[in-house]
Amino acid sequence: MRLRSSFAALLLSATLALTATTTAGAATAPPREDSTQRPVFLVKGYTPGHACGSKWDSAGTLFDRSNWKGTLHRVGFYEEDDAGCDVRIDRDGKGTVDTSLKDLGRELAWKIHDMYSAKGQTVDLVGHSMGGLIIRAALAGYAKGDRTWPDTLYVEDVVTLGAPHKAAWLGALCLSNLQCREMYYPNGTFRRWLGPKLHQAEGGTDWTLVSSNADFSVSAGNGAPTDIGAQHLVRYSARAGLDHTQLRTIRRVAPFPLRYTNNGGAWGGQRDGAAPLRVTMNALYWHSRW
Secondary structure (H helix, E strand, C coil), X not given: CCCXXXXXXXXXXXXXXXXXXXXXXXXXXXXXXCCCCCCEEEECCCCCCCCCXXXXXXXXXXXXXXXXXXXXXXXXXXXXXXXXXXXXXXXXXXXXXXXXXXXXXXXXXXXXXHHCHHHCCCEXXXXXXXXXXXXXXXXXXXHCCCCCCCCCCCEEEEEEXXXXXXXXXXXXXXXXXXXXXXXXXXXXXXXXXXXXXXXXXXCXXXXXXXXXXXXXXXXXXXXCCCCCCCCEEEEECXXXXXCCCHHHHCCCCCCEEEEEEECCCCCEEEEEECCHHHHHHHHHHCCCCC
């Protein structure tokens, strides 16, 4: 795998065997393919009271300049979220910090189903911080066969950026609300329901977890753990200087030292790795190698 800034450089990468499994559903999943046509749902993190749509402005600029054809959907779930988030997953637009991540995951799954899966189309998902847990919840409920979830869900690729897959110490600063407790407690009700492994949508889902050793909200090990079933892990060196927010915002071409592993293989390293948003876009594009 070459985590550089252009698709052409990545063509030299070793082919990766897909380990995604197929979940039974109502129809045959669309074929996996290298494509810039897929819609992408961008799920932000814990941001009560902040502007919503602007959280993904940097990603939107990069995808547009790279001629990505699929629609970029920015996902909101707080009552105060602005119209810049065109997809809302809080019922009646009344979401608060006490809205469960499980409930948000269910609503995200239904949005994906109603907008695309029901029409035989697959999508890609990107989650920053808490948004990665919302995405996990969306796929978990489907994979578990929960009857309150849609019976068809097509998600080809998922990338999480600084998501607290194990735990987030920053959640300790706001334990008075449910979302922080669900992020913080590794053995809480939500975490036990979520399970220790990543889940799959129908037809298989390729997971890439990105983290940084300069992220003091979610450690590199918690953001890209080796034991939850992700096909690809990327951990930026502390020398790259990428903090929690910058995993969501940095797109510029520059040398970003990193380490990576594919399908449980040996860790490799690059001193001139790509920026996190470029890694994200590359991971969404390739269906069998990147």
